[in-house]
Amino acid sequence: MTDDRGSLTKRVKEANDIVDVVGTYVALHPAGKKFKGLCPFHDDHRPSFDVDPQFQNYRCWSCGKNGDVFNFIQDHERVSFPEALELLARRAGITLEKTAGSPQDRGRAVMLDLVKWAEREYQLCLRESPQAKTARQYLQERGLNGETLAQFGVGLAPESWDWLTMRAAHAGHSAELLEKVGLLARRQEGNGYYDRFRDRVMFPIRDARGQTVGFGGRILPSSPLSAKFAKYINSSETPLFKKSEQLYGLDQARQAGVTAGYLAVVEGYTDVLMAHQMGVAQVVATLGTALNARHVQHLRRFVPKVVLVFDADAGGSTGVDRALEIFVGQNVDLAIATLPEGKDPCDLLVEQGPEPFQRALADAKDALDFKLKQLLSADAHHGIEGRRQAVEKVLSLIALAPELPGAAGEQKQQLIVNRIAQQMGLQEKTVWARLQELKATLKRSDSTRRDPPRTPDNEPKQKPAPPLERQLLEVLLARPELVEVAATEISLEEITHEGLRLLVEGLYALREAGEKPELDSLRFLVENSLLLEKARELEERGRQHSSSASWLQDLLREFRRRRVEPERQEVHNQLHAAVDHTEAVELLRRLQAQTVSVDPG
Numbered sequence: 001m002t003d004d005r006g007s008l009t010k011r012v013k014e015a016n017d018i019v020d021v022v023g024t025y026v027a028l029h030p031a032g033k034k035f036k037g038l039c040p041f042h043d044d045h046r047p048s049f050d051v052d053p054q055f056q057n058y059r060c061w062s063c064g065k066n067g068d069v070f071n072f073i074q075d076h077e078r079v080s081f082p083e084a085l086e087l088l089a090r091r092a093g094i095t096l097e098k099t100a101g102s103p104q105d106r107g108r109a110v111m112l113d114l115v116k117w118a119e120r121e122y123q124l125c126l127r128e129s130p131q132a133k134t135a136r137q138y139l140q141e142r143g144l145n146g147e148t149l150a151q152f153g154v155g156l157a158p159e160s161w162d163w164l165t166m167r168a169a170h171a172g173h174s175a176e177l178l179e180k181v182g183l184l185a186r187r188q189e190g191n192g193y194y195d196r197f198r199d200r201v202m203f204p205i206r207d208a209r210g211q212t213v214g215f216g217g218r219i220l221p222s223s224p225l226s227a228k229f230a231k232y233i234n235s236s237e238t239p240l241f242k243k244s245e246q247l248y249g250l251d252q253a254r255q256a257g258v259t260a261g262y263l264a265v266v267e268g269y270t271d272v273l274m275a276h277q278m279g280v281a282q283v284v285a286t287l288g289t290a291l292n293a294r295h296v297q298h299l300r301r302f303v304p305k306v307v308l309v310f311d312a313d314a315g316g317s318t319g320v321d322r323a324l325e326i327f328v329g330q331n332v333d334l335a336i337a338t339l340p341e342g343k344d345p346c347d348l349l350v351e352q353g354p355e356p357f358q359r360a361l362a363d364a365k366d367a368l369d370f371k372l373k374q375l376l377s378a379d380a381h382h383g384i385e386g387r388r389q390a391v392e393k394v395l396s397l398i399a400l401a402p403e404l405p406g407a408a409g410e411q412k413q414q415l416i417v418n419r420i421a422q423q424m425g426l427q428e429k430t431v432w433a434r435l436q437e438l439k440a441t442l443k444r445s446d447s448t449r450r451d452p453p454r455t456p457d458n459e460p461k462q463k464p465a466p467p468l469e470r471q472l473l474e475v476l477l478a479r480p481e482l483v484e485v486a487a488t489e490i491s492l493e494e495i496t497h498e499g500l501r502l503l504v505e506g507l508y509a510l511r512e513a514g515e516k517p518e519l520d521s522l523r524f525l526v527e528n529s530l531l532l533e534k535a536r537e538l539e540e541r542g543r544q545h546s547s548s549a550s551w552l553q554d555l556l557r558e559f560r561r562r563r564v565e566p567e568r569q570e571v572h573n574q575l576h577a578a579v580d581h582t583e584a585v586e587l588l589r590r591l592q593a594q595t596v597s598v599d600p601g
Contacts, residue, residue: 006521008096009070012085013520015092018056018069024209025076027258027302038301040076041065045331055461067536074529079240081523081532083108111181111240114173115212118183121167122155122202123217131158134222135201142270143350148277149250153204156219157197159225164195182214182235197233199223203248203269205234205241209299210251214241216269216287228390234287245294247274248285254302256281262305262363264337265291271345278354280361283345290322296330305333307364311343320371324397327367328416335364366396368416372423391424395431399438465497469556470538473500475552476507476517477535479544482552485506490559499531 019035022028028035028051039049039060048062059066065075073084086109126132126149135156139149143288157164168178175193178184184193200217207213214235219226235241235384247265249272260282266272268285275283286295291308299306308323320336337360339348349357365373375390413568417435421428472490476483487508492594495501506525510517519532519539526532545551 005524006516006518009520009523012089012092012094013056013069015094015244016069016088017053017129018058018072019051019053021069021088021091022051022058023074025072025301027254038436039063039065040301043297043330067533070523071529071536076392076543079108081525083527085523087112111177112211112213114177115181115183115214115240117162117171117173118178119153119155119202119204119212120217121164122157122204123150123153124155125158125163126154126156126201129156129158132156135220138220139201142274142346143277144270144273145277148273151276152249152273153206153212154273155202155204157195157200157202159199159223161194161198164197165193180238181240196236199225200233202243205246205248206251207246208250208254208302214238214243214246216248218269232288243287244289244292245298246287247295247298248278248287250284250298252276253282253284257299257303260362261303262308262333263299263303264307265295265299266309267342267347268346273356274346274349275354277359278349279350280354280358290319291326292322293326293330295330295483296326296334299328300332305335307335307337307361308367309337309339309345309360311339312340320367320374321397324367324371324394325400328398328412331412334367336367336370337361337364362380368419369423372420376423387424391420391426391431391434394420394556395435395438397434399442414485431530450571463498468555468562469495469497471551472559472598473503473535474538474542475545475548475555476504476542477519479548479552480507480516480518480547482548483511485552486556487511489556494559494563499528500532502526502528502531503535 019028022037026037026040026049028037029047031050033052033054035051035053036047037049037051038044038047039062041060042063042065044060044062049058049060051058057066057068058072067075069088070081070084073079073087074081077084077087079087086096090109126135139154144154160380164178165175165184168175168184175184179186179193183196186193197215197217200219200223202214203218204212204444205214205216216232216234218232219229234243237243248269250263253263253272255274261281264275264280264283265289266275266283266285272283273286275281284299291306296306308319310319323336326332339345339357339360343351344536345357371394372390375393376387398413413435417428417431420426421431424431472486472495476486477540486504490504492501492505492508495504503522503526506522507517510521515521517534522535523532526535542548
């Protein structure tokens with residue numbers, strides 16, 4: 001690299017303001033000199049995540065996660081430091097020189113580039129290839145215009161078994177890496193690869209920041225493959241893509257969701273595209289799966305409310321029951337919107353324009369109210385016994401749901417019970433009693449199925465760091481220029497704590513290489529993210545010390561004392577046992593010399 005590693009890290013960090021970077025993952029709001037939001041690292045129920053633009057760091061006061069922009073990317077994207085550096089450098093338009101065999105060669109940034117390349121190839125095919133005539137006609141019939149298709153990067157994978165495989169080979173892209181990102185599959189006989197997506201309209205699936213991480217493919221209705229293969233398939237699970245966590249269109253919808261105060265969740269790619277085309281931009285879709293708790297946690301980072309859209313004939317399905325469970329177990333307002341029977345959002349928008357769809361979203365009912373009304377309107381639940389069964393069904397769903405922790409959970413349970421009691425004409429204490437009975441029954445049933453909890457007795461425990469060694473790291477990380485002094489006197493063998501020894505070894509190695517021995521450079525040598533997080537805490541603690549140079553001298557004195565203490569103790573024992581005067585005098589001289597060696601000044 002042109003810069004040394006520390007300078008390069010600083011340059012990339014300075015080019016990526018932490019508020020801008022974190023703000024692409026979390027909805028941040030000004031709070032004095034800082035910004036606050038819901039923590040993306042745990043199920044946060046109140047904004048406990050602070051981002052400080054002055055010191056360019058973040059901290060969650062609930063789960064304890066903290067660090068700088070690199071730590072955020074490492075933890076959120078689950079990547080190593082070199083990969084985080086690459087991602088942030090690319091974001092800032094900084095080109096890094098890669099060395100052969102570098103972890104970056106198989107890193108997340110390289111995979112993202114490869115998926116983006118495939119997206120461009122699919123787009124170009126749809127736009128220009130004669131093979132795409134049928135696909136263009138199909139999308140036109142669905143009412144989608146060219147601007148929308150370009151906005152969402154829609155493309156086409158032709159019918160050929162090796163269209164993308166051959167283009168990748170021509171462009172010099174690794175087939176092995178294309179398999180890793182879910183675009184190619186290995187032939188059964190193990191000889192070569194074939195395209196996973198064939199004769200399908202390709203919908204790029206992007207994360208909240210707009211990076212393409214996978215694809216959804218819809219087989220063309222006229223395709224000869226339609227009788228043998230599923231209508232929709234997604235990319236396989238990859239380091240970039242997890243189907244159960246992704247939401248289609250979130251990158252395009254998040255800002256509109258913040259403005260509207262909610263995000264609406266539909267089922268299909270074309271539903272999302274048409275909603276955005278019609279100006280209803282606060283719409284996303286799951287990827288062929290039911291809305292789950294992970295989806296809701298992800299959405300809650302941007303909006304306080306989620307609207308789940310069903311058509312009328314699907315509204316009584318298990319999807320509503322699942323939504324009710326999520327409503328109980330998450331700190332979010334969850335509402336149900338229903339469309340005319342047999343109409344998906346795309347059809348409704350094309351046939352009637354945006355007004356009926358917008359009205360359905362505006363009239364969305366709270367999930368609990370929706371379920372109660374649904375049950376009471378059913379013929380089976382007329383009369384006293386029918387109403388009792390309706391209450392039983394709703395309470396069973398609530399009992400199954402995980403509870404919100406703390407006071408927020410208690411308040412939500414009380415509000416739910418109060419609403420059920422009012423709508424069903426029951427006393428609250430009666431509803432509470434039955435809910436507790438159901439929970440107790442489920443708890444007993446669950447405990448008989450579960451294995452006994454593991455105890456930590458046999459688990460290895462991390463040896464606590466000796467205070468002397470911990471303080472040495474504090475001063476060296478806070479004052480890198482003092483590493484030179486420490487390295488001349490303290491050997492690595494004297495650092496007994498394994499993690500701290502690894503940090504000292506890295507600092508010494510940087511000094512030997514002529515680089516500044518500081519934490520930003522140490523990140524290149526130490527891959528353990530937890531250890532680096534600890535190093536950052538030690539650095540912060542060390543910076544609070546008023547006189548690092550004299551502090552180091554005190555620590556060096558203690559290291560000398562620790563070094564000679566075994567020998568001193570041995571001489572001391574011999575002195576007590578000595579009977580010969582001459583021998584005693586020699587032992588005293590040795591003790592004095594050892595004392596001088598500890599504190600030569």
